[in-house]
Amino acid sequence: xxxxxxxxxxxxxxxxxxxxxxxxxxxxxxxxxxxxxxxxxxxxxxxxxxxxxxxxxxxxxxxxxxxxxxxxxxxxxxxxxxxxxxxxxxxxxxxxxxxxxxxxxxxxxxxxxxxxxxxxxxxxxxxxxxxxxxxxxxxxxxxxxxxxxxxxxxxxxxxxxxxxxxxxxxxxxxxxxxxxxxxxxxxxxxxxxxxxxxxxxxxxxxxxxxxxxxxxxxxxxxxxxxxxxxxxxxxxxxxxxxxxxxxxxxxxxxxxxxxxxxxxxxxxxxxxxxxxxxxxxxxxxxxxxxxxxxxxxxxxxxxxxxxxxxxxxxxxxxxxxxxxxxxxxxxxxxxxxxxxxxxxxxxxxxxxxxxxxxxxxxxxxxxxxxxxxxxxxxxxxxxxxxxxxxxxxxxxxxxxxxxxxxxxxxxxxxxxxxxxxxxxxxxxxxxxxxxxxxxxxxxxxxxxxxxxxxxxxxxxxxxxxxxxxxxxxxxxxxxxxxxxxxxxxxxxxxxxxxxxxxxxxxxxxxxxxxxxxxxxxxxxxxxxxxxxxxxxxxxxxxxxxxxxxxxxxxxxxxxxxxxxxxxxxxxxxxxxxxxxxxxxxxxxxxxxxxxxxxxxxxxxxxxxxxxxxxxxxxxxxxxxxxxxxxxxxxxxxxxxxxxxxxxxxxxxxxxxxxxxxxxxxxxxxxxxxxxxxxxxxxxxxxxxxxxxxxxxxxxxxxxxxxxxxxxxxxxxxxxxxxxxxxxxxxxxxxxxxxxxxxxxxxxxxxxxxxxxxxxxxxxxxxxxxxxxxxxxxxxxxxxxxxxxxxxxxxxxxxxxxxxxxxxxxxxxxxxxxxxxxxxxxxxxxxxxxxxxxxxxxxxxxxxxxxxxxxxxxxxxxxxxxxxxxxxxxxxxx
RNA sequence: GCCGGGUUGGCGGAAUCGGCAGACGCGAUGGUCUCAAACACCAUUGUCCGCAAGGACGUGUGGGUUCAAGUCCCACACCCGGCACCA
Numbered sequence: 001x002x003x004x005x006x007x008x009x010x011x012x013x014x015x016x017x018x019x020x021x022x023x024x025x026x027x028x029x030x031x032x033x034x035x036x037x038x039x040x041x042x043x044x045x046x047x048x049x050x051x052x053x054x055x056x057x058x059x060x061x062x063x064x065x066x067x068x069x070x071x072x073x074x075x076x077x078x079x080x081x082x083x084x085x086x087x088x089x090x091x092x093x094x095x096x097x098x099x100x101x102x103x104x105x106x107x108x109x110x111x112x113x114x115x116x117x118x119x120x121x122x123x124x125x126x127x128x129x130x131x132x133x134x135x136x137x138x139x140x141x142x143x144x145x146x147x148x149x150x151x152x153x154x155x156x157x158x159x160x161x162x163x164x165x166x167x168x169x170x171x172x173x174x175x176x177x178x179x180x181x182x183x184x185x186x187x188x189x190x191x192x193x194x195x196x197x198x199x200x201x202x203x204x205x206x207x208x209x210x211x212x213x214x215x216x217x218x219x220x221x222x223x224x225x226x227x228x229x230x231x232x233x234x235x236x237x238x239x240x241x242x243x244x245x246x247x248x249x250x251x252x253x254x255x256x257x258x259x260x261x262x263x264x265x266x267x268x269x270x271x272x273x274x275x276x277x278x279x280x281x282x283x284x285x286x287x288x289x290x291x292x293x294x295x296x297x298x299x300x301x302x303x304x305x306x307x308x309x310x311x312x313x314x315x316x317x318x319x320x321x322x323x324x325x326x327x328x329x330x331x332x333x334x335x336x337x338x339x340x341x342x343x344x345x346x347x348x349x350x351x352x353x354x355x356x357x358x359x360x361x362x363x364x365x366x367x368x369x370x371x372x373x374x375x376x377x378x379x380x381x382x383x384x385x386x387x388x389x390x391x392x393x394x395x396x397x398x399x400x401x402x403x404x405x406x407x408x409x410x411x412x413x414x415x416x417x418x419x420x421x422x423x424x425x426x427x428x429x430x431x432x433x434x435x436x437x438x439x440x441x442x443x444x445x446x447x448x449x450x451x452x453x454x455x456x457x458x459x460x461x462x463x464x465x466x467x468x469x470x471x472x473x474x475x476x477x478x479x480x481x482x483x484x485x486x487x488x489x490x491x492x493x494x495x496x497x498x499x500x501x502x503x504x505x506x507x508x509x510x511x512x513x514x515x516x517x518x519x520x521x522x523x524x525x526x527x528x529x530x531x532x533x534x535x536x537x538x539x540x541x542x543x544x545x546x547x548x549x550x551x552x553x554x555x556x557x558x559x560x561x562x563x564x565x566x567x568x569x570x571x572x573x574x575x576x577x578x579x580x581x582x583x584x585x586x587x588x589x590x591x592x593x594x595x596x597x598x599x600x601x602x603x604x605x606x607x608x609x610x611x612x613x614x615x616x617x618x619x620x621x622x623x624x625x626x627x628x629x630x631x632x633x634x635x636x637x638x639x640x641x642x643x644x645x646x647x648x649x650x651x652x653x654x655x656x657x658x659x660x661x662x663x664x665x666x667x668x669x670x671x672x673x674x675x676x677x678x679x680x681x682x683x684x685x686x687x688x689x690x691x692x693x694x695x696x697x698x699x700x701x702x703x704x705x706x707x708x709x710x711x712x713x714x715x716x717x718x719x720x721x722x723x724x725x726x727x728x729x730x731x732x733x734x735x736x737x738x739x740x741x742x743x744x745x746x747x748x749x750x751x752x753x754x755x756x757x758x759x760x761x762x763x764x765x766x767x768x769x770x771x772x773x774x775x776x777x778x779x780x781x782x783x784x785x786x787x788x789x790x791x792x793x794x795x796x797x798x799x800x801x802x803x804x805x806x807x808x809x810x811x812x813x814x815x816x817x818x819x820x821x822x823x824x825x826x827x828x829x830x831x832x833x834x835x836x837x838x839x840x841x842x843x844x845x846x847x848x849x850x851x852x853x854x855x856x857x858x859x860x861x862x863x864x865x866x867x868x869x870x871x872x873x874x875x876x877x
Numbered sequence: 878g879c880c881g882g883g884u885u886g887g888c889g890g891a892a893u894c895g896g897c898a899g900a901c902g903c904g905a906u907g908g909u910c911u912c913a914a915a916c917a918c919c920a921u922u923g924u925c926c927g928c929a930a931g932g933a934c935g936u937g938u939g940g941g942u943u944c945a946a947g948u949c950c951c952a953c954a955c956c957c958g959g960c961a962c963c964a
Contacts, residue, residue, distance in 0.1 A: 275882065277881085288963080307964070308964060309964065321964090387962085390964080590940050677882095684903075689903060693902085739891095744901035747900095872896045
């Protein structure tokens with residue numbers, strides 16, 4: 001590695017603790033320029049800034065103060081149900097800042113450090129502004145990692161899970177995140193998953209949770225089904241194994257009912273959520289406009305409907321294809337082709353998703369021995385089954401238009417099927433299928449003609465005709481599939497359904513929740529294709545809640561994304577044992593004002609949370625439809641251009657960085673690195689430089705020699721102007737989330753104040769105190785320990801976190817003189833100091849009088865002078 | 878292929894109201910301190926020409942609008958992310 005491994009830490013962690021501050025520091029320096037040896041000459045001396053000691057000191061103080069506890073302690077149980085559960089003034093302005101809660105695998109890492117450093121800037125800013133801020137903490141503690149660890153260690157997943165939570169909680173405490181610790185929840189606690197089960201039952205009652213047999217993604221490694229969202233490039237998102245298909249009965253949530261609303265409601269998020277997240281969600285929902293067209297098929301009474309985005313090409317539909325693994329294929333198949341179809345199906349099922357998606361693969365399929373009729377031309381179209389048609393998109397059947405669709409073209413080549421062009425390709429077109437726009441051709445019958453029309457017009461006309469003749473209609477189709485929520489694993493909330501031989505599916509009555517997990521461990525949890533819960537016979541056997549007869553529990557558990565799809569509703573009343581969330585509290589706090597988390601949840605979690613919010617809204621539980629008003633996706637922390645990983649060996653250990661530079665320097669480095677959304681490469685950054693700055697700020701606070709409360713109005717005006725301008729800028733920068741620039745401005749203020757102390761108005765000037773106090777408060781958003789330490793050195797009692805956001809005096813923002821740029825032909829030739837109120841004529845005269853301007857002009861004739869007082873004069877010759 | 882975002886010194890990044898490009902920091906170079914080094918501190922630091930004064934060039938490329946363009950418009954190239962046999 002680089003210099004980070006060498007003894008940089010000497011300056012910070014060698015010295016003894018420094019309880020007494022800088023009593024013996026020199027206050028007078030010999031000459032402004034000769035500041036050599038200041039403090040740094042003896043880093044272990046009495047004026048050293050001992051990062052670790054400062055951390056220990058303030059942690060204890062803060063624990064006692066609990067500055068960010070918002071929910072009234074007696075009320076956090078929800079037992080009293082008071083109208084104003086958090087004890088804050090009912091009229092107080094509230095803010096809810098939510099971080100995507102952590103998954104408890106191991107200790108916190110660099111990624112956590114970045115996410116929470118950024119989120120905390122906002123939370124702490126809001127507190128400084130005087131808002132009542134809910135900044136909760138909890139853990140997403142169900143999931144596969146815990147289960148796999150438990151198998152390895154032959155214990156219950158809870159042991160690993162809660163041990164890791166304890167570790168992370170302590171790390172968060174040291175990292176000084178402004179949490180209200182009374183909110184703390186764990187999704188694996190029965191008191192939480194009881195309500196996850198409640199959510200399931202709500203959706204079930206509304207018809208939004210249902211069971212069906214379906215061809216589902218199966219991970220042979222984890223021995224469980226996967227949601228479409230958990231299949232990445234044909235592989236299991238978790239273990240990387242190639243995913244195969246299985247037909248199983250599974251539980252689904254009906255997200256597709258909400259496809260259009262999930263799309264429409266994004267309008268309100270525009271500009272508040274990152275553009276790329278909205279794009280990803282749009283892509284995922286995958287709305288397309290087109291038409292449903294009915295095709296009569298031999299031997300079938302009902303026509304078969306297809307979805308197409310190109311109804312304008314229906315005249316060119318020369319054959320018909322159904323998904324090989326859809327029930328429809330078997331249904332349409334002529335008896336003599338059954339054998340061929342079965343053989344083909346076998347071949348398709350053997351193929352993994354990865355092979356199926358492989359590029360350049362030849363089209364395959366099998367003729368089903370029947371024909372369909374083109375509804376406009378009346379032409380006979382052979383019907384095929386093929387795997388390039390997907391069973392769960394559209395209707396699982398397509399009209400094939402080889403001239404205008406590349407896939408259909410390829411299929412037609414393999415099977416020698418006719419190609420009829422219905423869109424005139426441009427002259428010299430040498431490609432295969434032509435998918436561009438162009439005049440429609442070969443598309444006329446006695447009843448309807450599309451010839452000569454462009455694409456959109458042709459679509460309109462043909463849809464109109466289809467509708468008039470009862471052969472189809474305009475239609476919208478979505479790529480989005482229903483959310484598969486059941487998992488054949490142990491460490492999740494059991495699905496609260498009982499299967500009764502006489503009553504069928506029976507929901508577990510609400511007052512019998514939670515359905516607790518049986519206590520299993522080790523080998524009991526080994527994946528074996530059915531849920532481990534099935535082996536726990538005492539647990540499975542139950543009497544039917546409806547008829548009382550013998551029945552069995554559903555043995556699947558829910559996807560962890562169900563846990564996280566509603567946790568933001570729980571935080572205002574995390575320990576309420578009478579309801580999942582208190583409607584009054586939810587009204588007070590939600591929707592979340594600012595959500596912060598990684599881009600890895602751009603689709604899954606955010607889409608599910610949005611869906612659940614809308615569903616609960618429709619069921620009358622919520623009065624809003626979008627859970628997260630604003631979203632920040634922090635970038636990734638990488639190292640030397642690549643994501644950190646064990647195999648690459650480029651991991652940077654958070655604990656080590658904190659040990660070496662301290663929490664504040666690590667946080668500052670994260671925030672200063674660049675815009676929150678950008679990836680940050682740790683190799684490009686300098687935590688040592690961050691620490692250097694923090695020490696400079698700290699020294700500044702120690703230099704201040706005016707008394708607490710000294711009137712700044714008597715102080716140095718030049719410095720005051722810098723301070724007040726910085727405060728004004730800082731407010732705007734935090735609001736617009738340009739935290740890296742906020743840090744830069746704080747640095748500038750420190751530099752200016754240092755200069756004022758050393759070679760300007762001196763340390764006793766009250767303006768220096770004003771500046772140092774402003775630095776402390778600004779810094780409290782990013783580096784809370786140093787800020788607190790400065791605050792104390794400035795003579796104040798803790799905590800600086802609640803000191804209040806500084807205000808600026810507009811009078812001090814007025815400039816006495818501004819720099820006017822004088823350019824000739826757009827090139828800067830002179831700069832003038834002029835009063836901001838200067839008139840255009842006067843400014844023009846001044847500009848033309850400048851020697852350098854005169855020299856540049858020479859004999860040239862001035863044709864035009866553009867004067868924009870007080871900043872710009874441009875002379876055109 | 879479709880959708881979105883981007884391209885600014887050696888590096889991370891500022892400047893988004895069209896008005897001094899390069900704030901702030903890192904690194905580098907020189908200096909102070911030191912026996913020496915490290916640390917710390919001070920100074921310089923876009924490139925090129927020039928002893929200097931000063932000048933030329935400069936925000937992916939090519940055009941355009943404008944007194945004035947990193948910023949607005951058109952075309953293109955490249956990079957990153959998402960979706961993708963989705964009809």
